[in-house]
Amino acid sequence: MQVMNAAAEREAAGSDVLHLEVGQPSTPAPKGVLAAARAALDTNRIxxxxxxxxxxxxxxxxxxxRNWYGVDVPVERIAVTTGSSSGFxxxxxxxxxxGARVALASPGYPAYRNILKALGVEVVDLLTEASDRFQPTVARLEQAGPLDGVIxxxxxxxxxxxxDEPSMMAITKWCRANDVRLISDEIYHGINFGLRSVSALESDPKALVINSFSKYFSMTGWRIGWMVVPPDLIDAVERLASNFFISAPTLSQxxxxxxxDCIDEAQENVARYARNREILLNDLPAAGLGDLAPADGAFYVYANVARYTNDSVAFCRRMLNETGIACTPGTDFDPSRGHASVRFSFAGASDDMAEACKRLKDWL
Ligand SMILES: Cc1ncc(COP(=O)(O)O)c(C=O)c1O
Incomplete structure (x- = not known):
């Protein structure tokens, strides 16, 4: 948010910004979604x-x-939520x-840890490495002490x-065997470049899955998502949801x-992300940033910048001031090691990706 504010200030002062900091699609919702919303405004009480x-x-x-994963999910287990954020x-x-103990990968999405902390849950950091694709492994879970949950x-x-499928299966199996609640955030499913997006539900029908229309369907501001809830929790979720939110936004629902019905349009966006990803994976190493996490999916490249700095916040600030490139320091994603990493988002325009790499090459 601080980077976005600094980028907005720079733009307001008349300077250009290449936006590689934003964690959202640069496209609107699919046309069919917009048409459904327009029609509802004329005919529905909302x-x-x-x-x-x-x-x-x-x-x-x-x-x-059924269509994407070949999995039967009873309608009674589905809760529509105000984005995946309210789902968390x-x-x-x-x-x-x-007082429960919940493990999650570091680096990871900061809201998990912040919400858990706000609820008095102890966050157990799994300090993942490039060698395990920055993902939790059974070996790390074994070392984490007694756990109530894993995200x-x-x-x-x-x-x-x-x-991948065997790694997801190993985790679901371990969670079941150890009576640990598994929560799988599948919000970037559909945005993948080789590996298939595997749902935790394929190997554990009792996993709690969180998803959203924000990313694949390009609907961030509509604030609409969903959960697949295990049978023993659906009653609690319904009561909590009705007290907290009454319902998710009706127009968005x-x-x-x-x-x-808009998969073709969503896939066009994925094709653009794929082109952008190629540009960054080719040109960032040539610019001097060669230590990159394997960008299997979503629209991010996570780069190790230890060669240049041990203060990624200052590094990003300087990069913005001196090159006009906005990107995100790793500190929020990984409190103990993010000072040496930055995240580039490739959700934006392809021309911006190429131009950013050119400027970075000169700057670095
Ligand atoms: C991994 C992950 N989960 C969840 C969210 C929240 O998304 P939303 O509340 O729009 O569904 C984000 C947003 O960037 C995210 O990156």
Whole structure:
């Protein structure tokens, strides 16, 4: 957020900015989604919905699991949420008691740790390495002491790395055997460049899965997502959701129902991300940044910058001031080691990727 503010200030002062800091698509929602929203404004009262969401949308989400993963997810287990962000709060509250211990990968998405801490849950950092694709492994879980929960994200933010099928299966199996609650953040599913996006539900029907329309369907500001909730937690999630939020935004729920008919448009965006990724993976090493996490999915490249700095915050500030490139320091993603890493987002325009690499080469 500080980088985005600094970039906005620079733009307001009349200087250009190449936006490689933003964690969201640069495209609007698919056309079918927009049409559904427009039609609903003319014909629908836009009142509250049931706490767990519109039945039509929950049906479509259930169908999505059949189509994409060959998995049967009963509609009763689906909760529509206000983005995946509200899903985290609901899931953590329903699944964990105050004082519980929950493991997650570092580097990882900062909101997990911040929400868990706010709820009095102890965060157990799994200090992952490039050699394990910055993803949790059974060996690291074994070393983590007694656990109540594990959070995985594949593809991950900020690294873009993924768990392949055997790695995901090993984790789901370990969690079941050790009675540890698994929460799988699958928000970047569909944005992958080789490896298939594997759902935790494929190997553990009782996993708690969190997903969203924000990234693949390019709908960040619509604030609409969903969870697949294990049977023992769905009642708690429904009660919490109805007290916290009453319902997810109704217009967005109606619009999102059309999203699953817009796969072609979403895939066009993925094709652009793939081109952008190629540019960064080719040109960043040539610019002097060769130590990159394997960018399996999402729209991020996580780069080790230890050669240049041990203060990634100052490094990003200087980069913005001196080159006009905005990118994100690793400190929020990895409190103990992020001072030597930065994240580049390739959700933006292809021309900006090429230009950023050119400027970086001169600057570094
Ligand atoms: C890994 C991950 N999970 C969840 C979110 C939250 O997304 P939303 O609340 O828009 O669904 C983000 C946002 O950047 C993210 O990167």
């Amino acid at each position: 009142g509250y919905t049931l706490a767990l969401g519109l039945p039509e949308l929950r049906e479509r989400i259930s169908g999505h699991y 709060t609901l899931a953590f509250l329903a699944a964990f008691e105050h 995985v994200a594949s593809p991950s933010n900020p690294t873009g790395t993924m768990l 109606i619009a999102a129902t059309a999203a699953f």
